[in-house]
Amino acid sequence: MAVTIRDVARQARVSVSTVSRALSAPGLVKEATRQRVLDVVQGLGYQPNRAARSLITGRTGNLGIVVPDLENPFYPAVLRGVQARAREAGCAVFFCDSREADEASLVQAMAAQVDGVVLCASLLADDLIAELAGTTPLVLLNRTVTGVSSVLMDSADGMAQIERHLQELGHTQRVYLGGPEQSWSHNRRLLGLDERTQRLGSFEPNFEGGREAAERALRTDATAIIAYNDLMALGVLSYLSERDIQVPGQISVTGFDNILYAAMCHPTLTTVAMPTEEAGRVAVDLLVERLAGGAPECRELPTKLIARASTGKLRCSID
Amino acid sequence: MAVTIRDVARQARVSVSTVSRALSAPGLVKEATRQRVLDVVQGLGYQPNRAARSLITGRTGNLGIVVPDLENPFYPAVLRGVQARAREAGCAVFFCDSREADEASLVQAMAAQVDGVVLCASLLADDLIAELAGTTPLVLLNRTVTGVSSVLMDSADGMAQIERHLQELGHTQRVYLGGPEQSWSHNRRLLGLDERTQRLGSFEPNFEGGREAAERALRTDATAIIAYNDLMALGVLSYLSERDIQVPGQISVTGFDNILYAAMCHPTLTTVAMPTEEAGRVAVDLLVERLAGGAPECRELPTKLIARASTGKLRCSID
DNA sequence: CTGAAAGCGCTAACAT
DNA sequence: ATGTTAGCGCTTTCAG
Numbered sequence: 007m008a009v010t011i012r013d014v015a016r017q018a019r020v021s022v023s024t025v026s027r028a029l030s031a032p033g034l035v036k037e038a039t040r041q042r043v044l045d046v047v048q049g050l051g052y053q054p055n056r057a058a059r060s061l062i063t064g065r066t067g068n069l070g071i072v073v074p075d076l077e078n079p080f081y082p083a084v085l086r087g088v089q090a091r092a093r094e095a096g097c098a099v100f101f102c103d104s105r106e107a108d109e110a111s112l113v114q115a116m117a118a119q120v121d122g123v124v125l126c127a128s129l130l131a132d133d134l135i136a137e138l139a140g141t142t143p144l145v146l147l148n149r150t151v152t153g154v155s156s157v158l159m160d161s162a163d164g165m166a167q168i169e170r171h172l173q174e175l176g177h178t179q180r181v182y183l184g185g186p187e188q189s190w191s192h193n194r195r196l197l198g199l200d201e202r203t204q205r206l207g208s209f210e211p212n213f214e215g216g217r218e219a220a221e222r223a224l225r226t227d228a229t230a231i232i233a234y235n236d237l238m239a240l241g242v243l244s245y246l247s248e249r250d251i252q253v254p255g256q257i258s259v260t261g262f263d264n265i266l267y268a269a270m271c272h273p274t275l276t277t278v279a280m281p282t283e284e285a286g287r288v289a290v291d292l293l294v295e296r297l298a299g300g301a302p303e304c305r306e307l308p309t310k311l312i313a314r315a316s317t318g319k320l321r322c323s324i325d
Numbered sequence: 326m327a328v329t330i331r332d333v334a335r336q337a338r339v340s341v342s343t344v345s346r347a348l349s350a351p352g353l354v355k356e357a358t359r360q361r362v363l364d365v366v367q368g369l370g371y372q373p374n375r376a377a378r379s380l381i382t383g384r385t386g387n388l389g390i391v392v393p394d395l396e397n398p399f400y401p402a403v404l405r406g407v408q409a410r411a412r413e414a415g416c417a418v419f420f421c422d423s424r425e426a427d428e429a430s431l432v433q434a435m436a437a438q439v440d441g442v443v444l445c446a447s448l449l450a451d452d453l454i455a456e457l458a459g460t461t462p463l464v465l466l467n468r469t470v471t472g473v474s475s476v477l478m479d480s481a482d483g484m485a486q487i488e489r490h491l492q493e494l495g496h497t498q499r500v501y502l503g504g505p506e507q508s509w510s511h512n513r514r515l516l517g518l519d520e521r522t523q524r525l526g527s528f529e530p531n532f533e534g535g536r537e538a539a540e541r542a543l544r545t546d547a548t549a550i551i552a553y554n555d556l557m558a559l560g561v562l563s564y565l566s567e568r569d570i571q572v573p574g575q576i577s578v579t580g581f582d583n584i585l586y587a588a589m590c591h592p593t594l595t596t597v598a599m600p601t602e603e604a605g606r607v608a609v610d611l612l613v614e615r616l617a618g619g620a621p622e623c624r625e626l627p628t629k630l631i632a633r634a635s636t637g638k639l640r641c642s643i644d
Numbered sequence: 645c646t647g648a649a650a651g652c653g654c655t656a657a658c659a660t
Numbered sequence: 661a662t663g664t665t666a667g668c669g670c671t672t673t674c675a676g
Contacts, residue, residue, distance in 0.1 A: 010668095010669060010670085011669065011670065011671095012669080020646075020647085021646065021647045021648075022647090022648095022669090022670080022671090023646075023647060023648080023649095023671080023672080024645085024646060024647075026670070026671055026672085027645095027646085027671090027672095030671080034645075034646090035645070035646085036645060036646090039645080039646085053437050054669085054670070055380070055437075055668085055669050055670065056376075056437055056438050057375075057376045057377075057379040057380040057385070057438075057668085057669080057670090058376075058380050058652090058668070058669035058670040058671085059669080059670055059671075060376040060652095060670095061374070061376040061377050061380055061652045061653065061654085061668090061669080061670075061671095062651080062652045062669090062670055062671045062672080063652090063670090063671070064652085066376070068419075068438075070417075076401040076402075076404055076405050077398070077401065077402070077405075077585060079396070079398065079401075081401075082395040082396065082398075082400075082401045083395075083396070085395055085420070085422075086395050086396075086422055089420070089421065089422060089425060090425060093425055093426070098389075098419050098421075098434070098435065098438065099419065099420065100387075100417050100418065100419055100420075101404070101408070101418065101419075101420050102408060102417075103404075103405055103408060106408060106409060106412055107412070115417070116417065118372050118374075118375055119375050119376075119387075119417065213585070213588075213589055240586075240589045241589075243591075244589055244591070247591055266396060266532070267559075267586050267589070270532055270559045270560075270562075270563055270586070270590070271586075271589070271590055271591070272562075272563070272566055272590065272591045329652095329653060329654085330653065330654065330655095331653080339662075339663085340662065340663045340664075341653090341654080341655090341663090341664095342655080342656080342662075342663065342664080342665095343661085343662055343663075345654070345655060345656090346655090346661095346662085349655080353661075353662090354661070354662080355661060355662085358661080358662085373653085373654075374652085374653050374654065376652085376653080376654090377652070377653035377654040377655085377668090378653080378654055378655075379654095379668095380652090380653080380654075380655095380668045380669065380670085381653090381654055381655045381656080381667080381668045382654090382655070382656095382668090383668085
């Protein structure tokens with residue numbers, strides 16, 4: 007069996023309560039005693055049993071995060087931010103990809119063994135989320151529900167920046183390839199979209215979705231394609247390249263998220279940088295504040311256009 | 326407070342032990358009683374307290390995974406496999422990116438609250454890993470240490486397939502851009518490399534590393550560049566594209582891993598498909614077997630060349 | 645400042 | 661087949 011608090015107590019010639027205090031309430035113990043205990047702890051390699059501790063305190067020291075799609079590099083980036091900050095707060099973090107099961111049951115399952123969970127880009131109904139938030143401290147990411155903390159990225163402004171950029175380049179015929187209709191991000195982006203920009207359906211927010219969308223987009227007379235996210239934009243790029251359509255010579259393309267790959271593809275993708283890691287960190291901050299008894303809070307992080315090679319000045323196409 | 330086993334017992338008019346058995350040893354309880362208990366459990370929304378359970382059983386029902394770099398799409402893919410299988414086994418999973426801290430301490434920290442951990446592509450010394458494996462059930466991924474379970478992907482054969490492919494295309498001048506020297510995968514790939522292929526240093530296994538490596542590769546007279554992994558290959562592609570070097574017209578390029586982007590980039594990348602998700606699942610299987618008292622075991626998964634557009638027949642370059 | 649003792653919610657003997 | 665009971669390792673009153 008592993009070394010327990012009793013072993014430490016015996017060897018340090020104090021009671022178990024003193025050991026406990028020396029570790030979790032240093033102020034309540036005489037410095038000399040504390041030092042002695044700490045030495046023994048060190049020597050024995052004692053690690054408090056978390057199960058026993060949380061059985062009594064009701065806290066686990068763990069957090070959970072539920073993301074919609076680990077395959078979208080956006081989420082691993084959020085994960086990293088979450089993990090980094092959680093570590094600082096002394097928490098370990100569970101993860102779940104919600105393609106495995108429905109979000110609600112995943113959150114519920116996690117709730118049993120974490121102090122709080124970060125739920126990303128959830129498509130659940132408002133009341134369901136509110137209900138979950140009643141069960142376990144919840145922080146939403148790119149989603150809002152009244153009374154629930156959330157970390158937002160300013161999608162509307164990001165989209166507005168794209169529109170401005172495209173307009174400066176002379177593109178009057180623009181088309182937006184939409185993401186999931188219920189998605190908060192999609193709807194926020196709509197807010198930043200120029201009313202003259204044509205909206206085209208709702209597509210899967212991935213590479214394949216982008217390819218499908220591109221096919222539809224080509225049937226319009228648009229000279230600029232605004233994709234819901236980078237993954238879709240990549241699909242668009244791939245589709246156009248197959249058809250030997252020059253980007254940005256004939257058509258300009260923009261993405262959204264600034265995933266790593268946006269800088270690696272050809273042509274490099276004009277997109278909107280999302281503060282993903284930062285958002286992950288802030289989500290943990292909000293969770294921690296919540297656990298400390300704070301009120302729900304929303305924080306919106308700025309986004310920024312990254313102009314790259316996939317957008318260019320409008321040229322009169324000759325065909 | 327949440328509903329406890331006593332509440333269930335009271336309402337079902339049985340003792341707590343019967344409730345406990347009805348849930349964890351169905352065979353020991355009369356069907357009728359069991360049903361009654363289950364109904365009450367359902368009605369009350371009872372969820373056993375995991376801390377209490379693990380305090381006594383010594384099991385947590387949790388697994389951990391430590392990866393070297395979440396930014397490499399390879400690892401999110403492994404994560405998904407791990408999570409999927411872990412869910413089937415009723416386990417939740419913790420994750421850690423080892424850029425946060427050194428692998429050993431991460432594993433050690435996890436060990437305190439999981440039944441076992443999957444350690445991916447570790448660069449730790451053999452004896453350190455063996456030591457960790459003594460502390461907590463461990464399964465290595467793409468790494469071997471005697472006496473420790475591991476899931477391997479056949480890198481040597483994958484590399485051999487690349488070599489064959491390139492040779493069939495007529496490339497006699499080939500250069501290999503190496504990954505981290507201590508890395509098991511790197512060394513296995515070396516095993517599949519033709520002895521006539523030139524080896525070029527050791528680079529960071531990411532996009533930037535690929536760009537640096539490309540610059541070096543261009544100083545050789547190679548007509549085919551074999552990159553350690555896809556991320557590096559993408560860096561190579563980007564570098565060559567900037568210098569207007571045609572791929573595969575002037576130089577062929579191969580990657581390794583078959584990350585999603587390998588199919589999205591331009592030209593699409595010839596690479597070796599790694600069974601990432603499968604490996605994640607197998608890792609969990611091995612862990613579960615280990616926990617059930619099985620002996621350490623190694624499992625090697627096959628790899629497969631995916632020929633795409635970045636490789637082509639050798640043409641006499643005119644310059 | 646320190647110790648003794650009472651549980652946290654559950655499982656696993658041990659009875660019946 | 662079911663009930664009783666003794667802890668798992670820890671924190672936290674309550675006394676001193």
